[in-house]
Amino acid sequence: MKFKVFSELSYEVFSPTTFIFNIQAAKSACQTIISELLIVTPAIKFEEFTLKNSGTRFVKMEVGKGVFFTLIYEAEVEVSYTVYDEKVLLQSIPIINLDHEVLPYISPSRHCESDKLLEFATKEFGYLPNEYAKAKAIKESIFNTVEYKTSVTNSSTSACDTLLDRVGVCKDFAHLGIALCRALDIPARYFTGYAYNLNPPDFHACFEAYIGGRWLFFDPTKLAVANGLVKIANGKDASEVAVASYFGDVNCTFMKIECQPITADFTPFNSENDRIEAISYE
Amino acid sequence: MKFKVFSELSYEVFSPTTFIFNIQAAKSACQTIISELLIVTPAIKFEEFTLKNSGTRFVKMEVGKGVFFTLIYEAEVEVSYTVYDEKVLLQSIPIINLDHEVLPYISPSRHCESDKLLEFATKEFGYLPNEYAKAKAIKESIFNTVEYKTSVTNSSTSACDTLLDRVGVCKDFAHLGIALCRALDIPARYFTGYAYNLNPPDFHACFEAYIGGRWLFFDPTKLAVANGLVKIANGKDASEVAVASYFGDVNCTFMKIECQPITADFTPFNSENDRIEAISYE
Amino acid sequence: MKFKVFSELSYEVFSPTTFIFNIQAAKSACQTIISELLIVTPAIKFEEFTLKNSGTRFVKMEVGKGVFFTLIYEAEVEVSYTVYDEKVLLQSIPIINLDHEVLPYISPSRHCESDKLLEFATKEFGYLPNEYAKAKAIKESIFNTVEYKTSVTNSSTSACDTLLDRVGVCKDFAHLGIALCRALDIPARYFTGYAYNLNPPDFHACFEAYIGGRWLFFDPTKLAVANGLVKIANGKDASEVAVASYFGDVNCTFMKIECQPITADFTPFNSENDRIEAISYE
Amino acid sequence: MKFKVFSELSYEVFSPTTFIFNIQAAKSACQTIISELLIVTPAIKFEEFTLKNSGTRFVKMEVGKGVFFTLIYEAEVEVSYTVYDEKVLLQSIPIINLDHEVLPYISPSRHCESDKLLEFATKEFGYLPNEYAKAKAIKESIFNTVEYKTSVTNSSTSACDTLLDRVGVCKDFAHLGIALCRALDIPARYFTGYAYNLNPPDFHACFEAYIGGRWLFFDPTKLAVANGLVKIANGKDASEVAVASYFGDVNCTFMKIECQPITADFTPFNSENDRIEAISYE
Missing domain, CATH: 3.10.620.30 (C8orf32 fold)
Structure with a gap:
């Protein structure tokens, strides 16, 4: 079964803030990332990391005061169950x-x-x-x-x-x-x-x-x-797996999440x- | 319906302590005290009082450090319901x-x-x-x-x-x-x-x-x-109606409570x- | 010391609701109500009552679904301390x-x-x-x-x-x-x-x-x-003394509270x- | 710095119970087990395991109803700090x-x-x-x-x-x-x-x-x-690291824990x- 997932998150940042996101699709024996894309606008340096124990995928970034940014994640994922x-x-x-x-x-x-x-x-x-x-x-x-x-x-x-x-x-x-x-x-x-x-x-x-x-x-x-x-x-x-953690004073101003089967024959x-x-x- | 009630409480007192007891049968339109008795051994001065609002009956006394005392309450009460x-x-x-x-x-x-x-x-x-x-x-x-x-x-x-x-x-x-x-x-x-x-x-x-x-x-x-x-x-x-309140360091060493119908024809x-x-x- | 107090409360009522207000100045040995006024607009029948024990003054009223009403209380009070x-x-x-x-x-x-x-x-x-x-x-x-x-x-x-x-x-x-x-x-x-x-x-x-x-x-x-x-x-x-209690589905839409000394020589x-x-x- | 550690735990078991102990000294870059001994009396099969993530060492065993057993752990450990x-x-x-x-x-x-x-x-x-x-x-x-x-x-x-x-x-x-x-x-x-x-x-x-x-x-x-x-x-x-976890009805009847430096020159x-x-x- 193939799915297309999408998330878009916007934040207003009132003080220098460290963000840690956990929004990327997991990689596992029965879940394969066919393609994925992570975009931060305006461009802010981010780093991906994975915890040894759990394999959980995180993205972290440091954002300055006064910045208003948007994070977009898009992926095509093959899931079996x-x-x-x-x-x-x-x-x-x-x-x-x-x-x-x-x-x-x-x-x-x-x-x-x-x-x-x-x-x-x-x-x-x-x-x-x-x-x-x-x-x-x-x-x-x-x-x-x-x-x-x-x-x-x-x-x-x-x-x-x-x-x-x-x-x-x-x-x-x-x-x-x-x-x-x-x-x-x-x-x-x-x-x-x-x-x-x-x-x-x-x-x-x-x-x-x-x-x-x-x-x-x-x-x-x-x-x-x-x-x-x-x-x-x-x-x-x-x-342990919050979608977004932040250390600073911020406001989430927008959120859009989508998940659609790509395969035509999806049977609930x-x-x-x-x-x-x-x-x-x- | 007539009942005989009895309670005996013993305390060991480790510091000067104020006791407030609420163990006497209530007086109300459908509960009449035929006779009652309150004994403290050894003799300690106590005072009975009733709160204006609720009519709740209290007994208070001040007990010195090192005292070991027993309070006995006995009453015959006519109850209607x-x-x-x-x-x-x-x-x-x-x-x-x-x-x-x-x-x-x-x-x-x-x-x-x-x-x-x-x-x-x-x-x-x-x-x-x-x-x-x-x-x-x-x-x-x-x-x-x-x-x-x-x-x-x-x-x-x-x-x-x-x-x-x-x-x-x-x-x-x-x-x-x-x-x-x-x-x-x-x-x-x-x-x-x-x-x-x-x-x-x-x-x-x-x-x-x-x-x-x-x-x-x-x-x-x-x-x-x-x-x-x-x-x-x-x-x-x-x-609001604790059986015994105390302000001090005490230990309750004994407790005996009884309640018996006096009337022969009591039907549960x-x-x-x-x-x-x-x-x-x- | 004389004060003028004023409160205005507006509610939107979504279901039949009983309101109990506690906004009137207390009457006591050192607080005298010189004059007071309670107005409900539109006119809704209300009843004042006082609890025996505490002397607390309450106002209660039943309000129907869909009603939007305003309660105004105004009083001149002599306070001593x-x-x-x-x-x-x-x-x-x-x-x-x-x-x-x-x-x-x-x-x-x-x-x-x-x-x-x-x-x-x-x-x-x-x-x-x-x-x-x-x-x-x-x-x-x-x-x-x-x-x-x-x-x-x-x-x-x-x-x-x-x-x-x-x-x-x-x-x-x-x-x-x-x-x-x-x-x-x-x-x-x-x-x-x-x-x-x-x-x-x-x-x-x-x-x-x-x-x-x-x-x-x-x-x-x-x-x-x-x-x-x-x-x-x-x-x-x-x-025990909430300003407003209600049993129903309501929304408080407006609130204005004032308290002014009437006497010219008020010294904080x-x-x-x-x-x-x-x-x-x- | 060398230490000798010792623990002895006794349990009375009232229902079939799984025990998980976490009492063995950790193995790490600055802690070396020179020798260690784990004895269960009477002999009950136990299994040691280590969690991948944390390296925490556990011992588990299944104990039948009515058993009274003692677990002894003894080790010589070299610790640096x-x-x-x-x-x-x-x-x-x-x-x-x-x-x-x-x-x-x-x-x-x-x-x-x-x-x-x-x-x-x-x-x-x-x-x-x-x-x-x-x-x-x-x-x-x-x-x-x-x-x-x-x-x-x-x-x-x-x-x-x-x-x-x-x-x-x-x-x-x-x-x-x-x-x-x-x-x-x-x-x-x-x-x-x-x-x-x-x-x-x-x-x-x-x-x-x-x-x-x-x-x-x-x-x-x-x-x-x-x-x-x-x-x-x-x-x-x-x-995460309880000394003893058990799934059943048990009573701990005895506990002895010791820790002594072996080296003569231990300076607190x-x-x-x-x-x-x-x-x-x-």
Whole structure:
């Protein structure tokens, strides 16, 4: 499946500021960048770097006071995904047998205080027969009880807040899903990306849960088509893979995000039926 | 209905300390003190006082360093209550018509942060057809999802904590019930008292919700018999009517609480049937 | 000292809404209403009431969907105050001897979680020699470390939030002052009123601490002249004496508040000198 | 400098449990394991693993219900450290020039909510002339205002809690130090290890701040000698490098930790003088 993704971000800069962006499509075994382009207008020197551990791609730049600039990213990306059915989904891997690199995703993180939700998660979802049933019920419960609303939450909002306030945007939905999975000893991680047909258009955030040896994709907002995503990055939560971090006094004045399949034959995957099926972007 | 109540509290005092107790049975239109006795051993001067507003009865005393003392309270109390059925329970009184003195019980308080639970309460209970159905569903939900466990919570625990932690004692159950009612604009208040047959024996805390013009009694722990209580006090929450407050360094070394009907014909009220019925202690 | 106070509030009402206002000048031994006027345009039936306990004056009204209305309050008020010097200020009254009606103001309340600040308050201010020195140091510390900024905090913000965030408006400054005083066993209460020369013009909130048997006035914002206030109400915190409470979906579209001395010889009281002096509005 | 470290941990296991320990001395350019020994009694199969990213060494094992076991770790470790003076300490590296692998340590983490402490940190420490002065003032401030006390905090306690409660153990002191540094854009990380002469004997936790291109060591408890540590691991906070994690119902019944210099000529480094000097374990 080929997608064309596009993002345009404009900033007004009131003090000398370091920017760190995380908006480029990830490179992985099942995601290939066919072509990509990063343009800063007016021209400002930027540097790309990748963290050794995660492979997350960042762009950093230093911008002076009084500058007004626009960053444009455009890419054609080939994405493949796998659909797993009950042969994988109903498997349970004991913690002792988990891949070691997966273990950190059981621990709590800044926005996913799973350690505070052990009782809650156990009482609400603990009775379910397997990890897939638990993760799916968590997704459904968040969809049914949290209202999607912009401008109410901020970058300090975390899962416990959302559980009480019952309102937020995709990142808040994802954080709550991750926290509840981890509270049940299911490894879970944050997923940011470009999403086809997302309305309102924006970067998207979802979560992945590690079930039967695979990182399976869950979108508790149900705003995206499960096979319509181009991954930017995974992380423990938004604190590791924020779209834009800045150290200075700035104002974001414009934002445009797009994601379109290039292939004519794109068929949206319907994850809302009763079949036991889930998508993995690995 | 006549009850005999008894409480015995012992303290070791490590620094000069002011004690304020709130353990005496309330005096009200439907609760009469037939006889009562308050003994401090060794003899320490104490003073009884009543707050103008609430009528709450307090006892205060100053105790020196190194003192080890015991406070015993014993009373025979005549209690009457009213059982209301659907004629009252299904009534809804608009806020504008509420008795003015009831209005403060819609506001949040220290341990009942109803202002933070508007979304949660609306999403969980807002669809129910009337205030009685909401308050009863709140009681049932707390009973079903919060575990009764001592020594986990403390005097700073409040409703939002309990909603997440799902564990606590009677005061925590009551605070959560009050906060959820207020979040739905149902006035609610804290109720402390002696409870017949309570196990483990202790002072008890429940809540009252103002429905159809009456303060109706709810016990989300279901540990007490609804018509087996002798009221000590009402308040916005435990911060107003703590059983014992002290200003100093002390240790409570012993506690014994009892409540027995004196009348032979005491018939426990079964509030767990499907009838629409509730008790009011007014 | 005579003042003329004025407030004008306009609301757009999107659903049937009950409003409860608390904007009228208080009546007390040292505050007399010479004349006052309350006008609602268009004419909507309203009812005034006073809570038995506190004497707080409220106005309530029911407003239909789609209504746009304006409330105007105007009054001439005679205010007297007392200036106390060290004879009163350096006195310390043991808790056991405090007036009973003052005791509830040592307990924590919704926005003043003094129970969580015992260690903090003791470590920062506990070493000071007397209650007046502590309360004054609390006022100064808040003034020096909290930034006055509108639109950052909301009606759920409380003292612990402000202690960390270090930003807020007058109500947040007042809540923090109250919480810190109570954490040191100094009774403290919330004070709302009209303030002369307040910039930006708005209702004002300060706090009073009970020292030497008097309720002394403290303004940690230092935005008001200490003898330039007309009291609206006292309460445990803003949850008891909010300027406007509403149960419905509304938007406040306009607000104008004024407070002017009528007397020609008004001399602002300078509380910022080194003299040991404080004002009490009782 | 050679040290002998020893730890002995005993557990009673009430349900089948996966244990993950992080108690072995780290291997790094300046820390060499001369010899080490890990013994589980009774013999239980365990597996050692190292995370790719951090190099952190873990031991995992599955233990059955009803088992009572003891884990003993013993090692001789050669540790070298560097003392930096003002040539390094007074340098400031702009964020844009920071090593990329250091950047994640500016972000908030589970127990170090630096995003909530921007205002607080800026107001308390922002005026100081350089990063070293800030980090040192943070260390001193924590030492002076937080009380060392066991059994008050737990594994959910985080920096904001400690800032208000002003009480905790070494991990809480470290989390607060890290959070305050990050709030000032100084990268900071958690350090666990064995500490010479620690009283009470336990594993120790401190923090490192990245200043002038080095990870400098700070111990806000002042309980350890700065050059008397054997590092176990670094992490964003305790959630990444907990000494013992378990998934099951267990009770720790015994704990003994020791750390002794083997070399005769060990000279404690005095970091409390006025010289501008700090130790780095890299």
